[in-house]
Amino acid sequence: MALGIYEETQRALQQAVEALQLPEDVYEHLKEPQRVLTINIPIRMDDGHIRAFTGFRAQHSNVLGPYKGGVRFHTSVTLEEVKALSVWMSLKCSVVGLPFGGAKGGIVVDPEQLSAHELERLSRAYIRSIREFVGFDKDIPAPDVNTNEQVMAWMSDELSQLEERNVFNTLTGKPLLLGGSQGRKEATGLGVAHVAELAARAFGLTSEPSLQGLRVAIQGFGNVGSEAARFCAQSGAKVIAISDEKGGRYDPNGLDLPALFAYRAEQGSIAAAPLGQAVGPAAPLALPCDVLIPAALEDQITADNAASVQARLVVEAANGPTTSEASEILFQRGIPVVPDILANAGGVIVSYFEWVQDLESYFWAREDVIDRLKRILTDAFGRVYAMHERKAVDLRHAAYMVAVERLAEAMQLRGWY
Numbered sequence: 001m002a003l004g005i006y007e008e009t010q011r012a013l014q015q016a017v018e019a020l021q022l023p024e025d026v027y028e029h030l031k032e033p034q035r036v037l038t039i040n041i042p043i044r045m046d047d048g049h050i051r052a053f054t055g056f057r058a059q060h061s062n063v064l065g066p067y068k069g070g071v072r073f074h075t076s077v078t079l080e081e082v083k084a085l086s087v088w089m090s091l092k093c094s095v096v097g098l099p100f101g102g103a104k105g106g107i108v109v110d111p112e113q114l115s116a117h118e119l120e121r122l123s124r125a126y127i128r129s130i131r132e133f134v135g136f137d138k139d140i141p142a143p144d145v146n147t148n149e150q151v152m153a154w155m156s157d158e159l160s161q162l163e164e165r166n167v168f169n170t171l172t173g174k175p176l177l178l179g180g181s182q183g184r185k186e187a188t189g190l191g192v193a194h195v196a197e198l199a200a201r202a203f204g205l206t207s208e209p210s211l212q213g214l215r216v217a218i219q220g221f222g223n224v225g226s227e228a229a230r231f232c233a234q235s236g237a238k239v240i241a242i243s244d245e246k247g248g249r250y251d252p253n254g255l256d257l258p259a260l261f262a263y264r265a266e267q268g269s270i271a272a273a274p275l276g277q278a279v280g281p282a283a284p285l286a287l288p289c290d291v292l293i294p295a296a297l298e299d300q301i302t303a304d305n306a307a308s309v310q311a312r313l314v315v316e317a318a319n320g321p322t323t324s325e326a327s328e329i330l331f332q333r334g335i336p337v338v339p340d341i342l343a344n345a346g347g348v349i350v351s352y353f354e355w356v357q358d359l360e361s362y363f364w365a366r367e368d369v370i371d372r373l374k375r376i377l378t379d380a381f382g383r384v385y386a387m388h389e390r391k392a393v394d395l396r397h398a399a400y401m402v403a404v405e406r407l408a409e410a411m412q413l414r415g416w417y
């Protein structure tokens with residue numbers, strides 16, 4: 001039977017601890033979040049009746065700094081998923097060298113079924129319920145699936161009203177006017193494209209860190225997929241396929257991206273755009289290309305379809321798009337996979353910059369944000385690539401090992417084992 005998302009995460013952690021020949025004590029610290037909250041959030045609906053929602057916050061490890069992680073609003077949110085995502089955040093912050101631990105939160109809700117006022121009440125009630133556990137030096141929430149700048153603004157306001165002072169530095173992903181950072185919106189997609197450039201050179205697809213002349217296929221045309229498409233094209237790539245949940249477009253000569261963006265702005269989905277040929281939502285995964293960027297959801301490349309991947313390089317923009325069985329198949333086939341905890345870390349890196357800027361009340365120009373983001377990702381890619389070569393493991397195991405090594409060292413310095 002396939003392992004659940006949380007058991008898979010624990011197994012990967014344990015493998016990293018063993019491969020690094022660290023004491024079992026390290027795994028004992030890391031295998032469960034330090035704190036898990038389950039909350040009941042009753043709110044008044046617009047028609048006057050009360051409806052209770054279930055919410056979670058998992059704080060995995062604060063050995064390197066305050067907990068950091070998004071809050072998602074989705075009907076499929078479970079405690080198991082939130083716990084696994086909190087571990088991934090610890091690993092992600094560690095692998096790129098941020099002074100943060102990992103956390104994640106969520107509410108079981110379909111936000112499309114709520115009015116704007118109901119959504120506001122729910123957002124405020126959620127942060128109120130976990131108020132004593134968050135703070136700029138405790139736990140710093142951020143947006144995730146189906147949450148955005150507006151939700152962060154409501155949550156920041158709620159905390160600020162309760163504290164009777166502005167505490168905008170407790171959340172990231174806020175609007176610019178309330179202490180947000182330049183570059184946050186495009187950070188994840190830009191980071192994905194930058195990591196793809198570095199990997200393309202490292203694995204001999206290009207002679208420079210660039211995507212010049214490469215064919216890129218992308219699954220998902222949301223925040224991350226669309227920004228990744230834009231920056232891949234800027235780096236010289238031909239984006240030949242993009243899909244969203246309704247369908248996609250494919251043109252082996254390269255899609256007209258400005259036309260695709262314009263179509264999406266009008267129609268919502270690109271499925272029926274009059275460009276190239278129509279393909280299904282999963283089609284980009286199996287099309288001939290140089291770089292495949294899964295930027296939609298978890299569990300898209302599985303043991304069932306890993307054999308049909310025709311890319312020379314996979315860069316994981318989504319969290320968990322490749323199952324561990326599929327990773328193994330791709331490794332055996334010689335297709336490198338840059339793992340999510342490295343490839344999509346651009347978002348949390350710029351969240352870190354937002355936190356720093358808020359603490360100083362001094363805000364940087366967009367170019368400074370982008371330069372620093374690229375530098376951090378370049379260093380992190382170098383560390384992971386070196387571990388991959390030294391230990392002859394795939395990039396995912398290498399990234400986990402780099403991350404766990406830092407966590408273990410900090411734990412030892414603090415006297416935790």
Ligand code: NAD
Nearest residue numbers: 188220221222223224244245281295296317318319344347
């Ligand atoms: P989003 O909701 O803006 O976009 C998701 C896109 O995927 C949409 O275009 C949607 O239509 C498409 N999609 C959904 N199901 C699909 C399917 N079955 N086939 C093809 N396309 C499908 O979300 P996002 O913010 O772009 O996040 C995408 C992924 O990246 C998620 O896994 C998220 O956790 C991860 N991620 C996001 C950020 C960030 O800063 N937004 C940071 C790190 C990781």
